Amino acid sequence: MDMNSESPLFSEFDEIAGELWENNAQWWQRGFTEGADPEYEEQIVPLLRYNLTSSHRVLDVGTGEGQLSRIASKVHGVTFVAGIDPTWPQIEEAHKRSSHIAYSRSEAAAIPFSNGSFDTVIACLVFEHISDVAGAAAEVSRVLEVGGTFLFFLNHPLLQTPNSGWIDDHIIGEQYWRIGRYLIEERTVEEVEKDVYIPFIHRPLHTYVNMLAGVGLFLTHMEEPSPPRGFLDKAPEYLEAATIPRLMFMRFTKA
Numbered sequence: 262m263d264m265n266s267e268s269p270l271f272s273e274f275d276e277i278a279g280e281l282w283e284n285n286a287q288w289w290q291r292g293f294t295e296g297a298d299p300e301y302e303e304q305i306v307p308l309l310r311y312n313l314t315s316s317h318r319v320l321d322v323g324t325g326e327g328q329l330s331r332i333a334s335k336v337h338g339v340t341f342v343a344g345i346d347p348t349w350p351q352i353e354e355a356h357k358r359s360s361h362i363a364y365s366r367s368e369a370a371a372i373p374f375s376n377g378s379f380d381t382v383i384a385c386l387v388f389e390h391i392s393d394v395a396g397a398a399a400e401v402s403r404v405l406e407v408g409g410t411f412l413f414f415l416n417h418p419l420l421q422t423p424n425s426g427w428i429d430d431h432i433i434g435e436q437y438w439r440i441g442r443y444l445i446e447e448r449t450v451e452e453v454e455k456d457v458y459i460p461f462i463h464r465p466l467h468t469y470v471n472m473l474a475g476v477g478l479f480l481t482h483m484e485e486p487s488p489p490r491g492f493l494d495k496a497p498e499y500l501e502a503a504t505i506p507r508l509m510f511m512r513f514t515k516a
């Protein structure tokens with residue numbers, strides 16, 4: 262299903278998106294947490310740990326079932342971790358898996374903490390599901406103290422644009438990575454596995470970087486790692502495209 266951002270179906274998208282996450286939280290929990298996903302184990306978790314070494318008070322926005330909150334809570338020097346997510350089955354599972362973390366059912370655009378409450382905010386594979394991204398960016402900045410850090414993980418916005426993918430053209434004998442309509446902000450609902458539909462919002466990279474700069478969050482570091490070994494072992498069809506990153510990580514500092 263394609264839902265262009267200019268369409269009157271804009272708010273209908275939000276309603277559908279909320280329902281889809283409520284219905285499909287278990288798909289996420291089953292396939293991507295507790296060691297099930299090599300991209301988390303070999304890439305996201307190490308990057309996160311490395312970037313939390315001087316953190317004390319951490320907020321995990323769109324925490325899901327809390328896997329990154331749990332990681333953060335075990336990092337030396339971290340004294341308080343909170344996680345927010347609007348999807349009830351995620352928050353419920355997060356509580357079960359780690360009762361010592363302060364979880365609440367909230368949207369990124371309405372974070373229930375006061376100004377400057379955290380020195381670190383994490384958002385991992387979340388902003389591509391958020392409609393009110395300007396509201397979310399403003400809230401992240403508001404709850405960060407000056408000099409605080411925003412650790413931002415995204416599905417690579419350029420190379421994983423909807424309709425991107427490896428093309429093996431046997432007729433002309435060429436192989437290449439096709440890129441979708443990168444500059445167009447686009448809302449889609451994708452069937453990620455049989456009968457599991459997840460909402461995505463594609464935005465070009467400049468939208469994120471400029472929006473975050475507009476709320477005082479400045480890019481200080483960026484990584485585009487190649488897909489990790491464990492992912493390629495499970496997805497041999499991606500081997501030919503192993504030089505195409507799936508993940509983008511950016512670190513922002515609050516001025």
Ligand SMILES: C[S@@+](CC[C@H](N)C(=O)[O-])C[C@H]1O[C@@H](n2cnc3c(N)ncnc32)[C@H](O)[C@@H]1O
Pocket residue numbers: 282289322323324325326327328329345346347348351367368369370384385386387390391392
């Ligand atoms: C792909 S999961 C990532 C979960 C977690 N960050 C992780 O890395 O394990 C995306 C999460 O974003 C949450 N989400 C969707 N819309 C959101 C919003 N407006 N504000 C905050 N979180 C949202 C979903 O409920 C879901 O748990």
